[in-house]
Amino acid sequence: MTNERKIRNLAESDRRLLMDRSVPGRSAITFPEIGVPEQLLPPKELLREDVNLPELSQLEVVRYFTRLSQLNYSVDTNFYPLGSCTMKYNPKINDQVASIPGLAFLHPMSMEEASQGALKLLYQLQGYLEEITGMKAVSLAPMAGAQAELAGILTIRAYHLDRKDHGRRVMLIPDSAHGTNPSSAAMAGFHVASIPSDSKGNIDIKMLKRMVGNDLAGIMLTLPTTLGLFEPEIAEIARIIHEAGGLVYGDGANMNALLGQVKMGSLGFDVMHLNLHKTFSTPHGGGGPGAGPLCVGDKLALYIPSPVVVRLDVNEKERFSFVRPERSIGKVGAFHGNFGVLVRAYAYIRTLGADGLKQISEDAVLNANYLMTRLKDKYDVSYDRVCMHEVVLSARKQKERGVRGIDIAKRLLDYGFHAPTMYFPLIVDEALMIEPTETETKETLDDFIDALLAIDQETMVTPELVTGAPYTTPVSRLDEVLAARKPDLGWKPLND
């Protein structure tokens, strides 16, 4: 591995933007004629002179976007050891079934009579997720994990208000939580109080007991925690919260460790969300779409986002309908959720069945512990205990040699791997959070281990090689300070 710069697939012309490529008179698609007698146009003052969009030929559009795609890493092309993102394989059959016309071209406001197949699919998916989580009701409406968190916190709010319990303004959140947790709680109108973790990476229960009071609305917990560790005292924590009159929210981002092992519902969670674009294999799309089904116990079933699907057989014939839960917090989107994502998750669960799902958590945990075992000599492990589906390492040792976590992340790109999750959780110094998932071969894991070990060697012998990385990507490190100081957020014509 040299530090010779080999730029992959990037030509000057690749950076030429659509508006600069535009040539008047070119056309990339044809549309039919107006086809009907022309009608009276609206008054001229309502009409637009010109629309500033480019004019290109079809091949140019195809080539431009195809070449851009080649600048990306992706699960299809590279291993992503991103902790808490669960970058597992996105099965192609799931994409294929999502594009079946009867699903892809079904209008959301179709009459019930004309959409029973879609409604049945959603109803069944609700049922599978109830079974997997041990919860009693599911809303498939939230369009991402963060939106589900907001909706879930709102159900807790609705619950307390219904009981005229107006003083419960505080949401407890561990200092290790993902940023969406406190921001969702704040969006729901709560005050956030942070609970510290103890030296073993678990919630400090003594502190917790001191923090619960009459103003407690609830607690938000991630399980396994964002450190990739199981909270052995989880049932006790739930008990403490319930005794104080609060409810327990579960961030299900790390469900990959628990599928078929534990049901969150029986641990005392009142409400939780799942990330279908993590645990349930739906593709990340470069930043979405995802889906965040909200799963609740009996206490909160009346409050979940609208709509949910119910089954009310008519004349012994199956019949599925959308209904609004009796005291629903309302709609969280104009329609019924990210159906195209829900279809993929349905297909995934049907493909794997109970045995297949259980195998996921076993292999995910196995693979993560394998990485930890082979890397812990050279990279600090923050908590010396068995991890679950992800392991948090620290680049503390390497920092002493002048190489930081970010440098190691960039150097990994040269070895053909995406970086792990960096600098999260905030409570670990120079954190690298690694989650292999169950879909990687042992050979890939060994290659990844070899790369990290080689980089560690580099930090001792040629640290500047690491701090100057990456060398083989289409661009080197980018000036993020400039981007924030002088925001350039869209193409401008040259004479501007």
Add this chain to the structure above:
Amino acid sequence: MVSPYNPNTSADRLEILRAIGVSSVQELFADVPFEYRDSKLELPSSLSEMELLSDLEGLAAQNRHTLQGPSFLGAGSYNHYVPSVVQAIASRGEFLTAYTPYQPEVSQGTLQVAYEFQTLIGQLFNMDVANTGLYDGATSLAEAALMACRITKRYRVAYIDTLSPAYKDVLETYTIPQGIEVYGVPNSMEVLSSDTACLIVQSPNFLGYMEDLNLLGGLVHKTGALLIVSTDPIAMGMFRPPGDYEADIVVAEGQPLGVPVGFGGPYIGLFTCKSEYLRQMPGRIVGRTVDHDGRTGYVLTLQTREQHIRRERATSNICTSQALISLMVTVYLALVGKRGIRRLSEICYHRAHYAASLLVEIPGYSTFSNGTFFKEFVLECPLPARDINLQLLDRGITGGLDVNHLVPNGMLLCFTEQNTRQDIELLVNTLAGIR
């Protein structure tokens, strides 16, 4: 069952266990208290790929979709044509299975597309800046209202009451918990109270006609409030964009731009605003910069607004949004271009107006509209829309949305470039024959 998605063989597992130094996988779950271990999952048995396909084809066959016969349903989700190139590009694994571009060096494809998206959406609405998209049109509107409250430090939000009922529902879901009051006004001439943060106008509105935006910006700004407009991106091909009317924030549902109706999602919320409000804008933003060697590159920027840094003080909690859909929209806009979007909007306008002119000739039918309509209008029918729709369905036609709760016996009909003259005349003749 050997899962095709789990490569670990028994031999692999043994080797890994040996390396870790435990004798079984279950030892790795030791932290989970025994009394909570529950591996019983009552789920249907696993299916092979062929069987799975068969199951889903079976479910799909029970649905009547928009390619199967003439469809006149709109109401926020539109049966516009999805070009082949859009599907081809969006199904490339390098886009579809990529992660959020937190490591920009290996995400220049995703990032440059996002920059193009921001450019084209800003130009479409004639607004200064756009973000990379939110969940959908309704949540974009809700986020716009929250943003207006943050900027003005006021806690009331007004909307003109021709707003989509679903959008109003979502708006309330997001605003009520923060102590914000949402209230409807009948038209834009209502004087806003001095504690109102913004006026929301949807144009074209839910019933299909354009609201009068002329002079509205000035009136609203005089009270110190912001003007928020929710619009239709295809209408931007012929109608003046809200940016021309001094709107502070312009939002829309992006689904009409190359995204299949898909039973409601995934779609994308378009969000644009004036440059002075940039730092209050929610969602991800991509900026252009240079690398160490002076090469042009793109990065996520102004991230300090977002949840992963600001946490409880973030402008929004949004993390994953709809990046792949923004790719589809960008490809679509590149394909249709300046002349395509004009032609499309004209087709929709003329066909909708032609249909209206024929429908009002049928005894018992009239149109309901308080202004210029674009591609949708409400047909006032002699019987409930639901009854008519059942009869239309029998004849292979999907009628418009039943809006009886807004207009008695009203049916909201939509006409796009996918509705041919023959489709329209079939609808007219069929309605004429229904009693």
Add this chain to the structure above:
Amino acid sequence: MYPADRKYTKDHEWIMVESGSLALVGITQYAQEQLGDVVFVDIIAVGSTVSQGGKLGEIESVKAVSDLFSPVIGEIVEINNQIMDHPELINEDPHGRGWVVRITPKDPLEIDSLMSGEEYMDYLATIG
């Protein structure tokens, strides 16, 4: 490192009296190091009054946002325009050209009760 001509707060601000009724406020060397490259500064309006510990505004870097608090009760008379266009001045010269606001302190004695340069350095040692 921490000049004797001014006083310091636990929130890593400094305040330096210019004449009898005016004082400059800024952030310390330590604060700018922690923040990283400053990209944007947002201050409340000139003419506003603030309490001791009241929020003057925010200083934003690429990776964080920091609240700026007023060391004393006072009224804002001027904001340093230079740092609006050149936020990097805060990193380059936090105690000099990177000053943030000029205020009129209500009670000059309040300033006396703040930390000296030596006391601030001792304080930095305790927070590691």
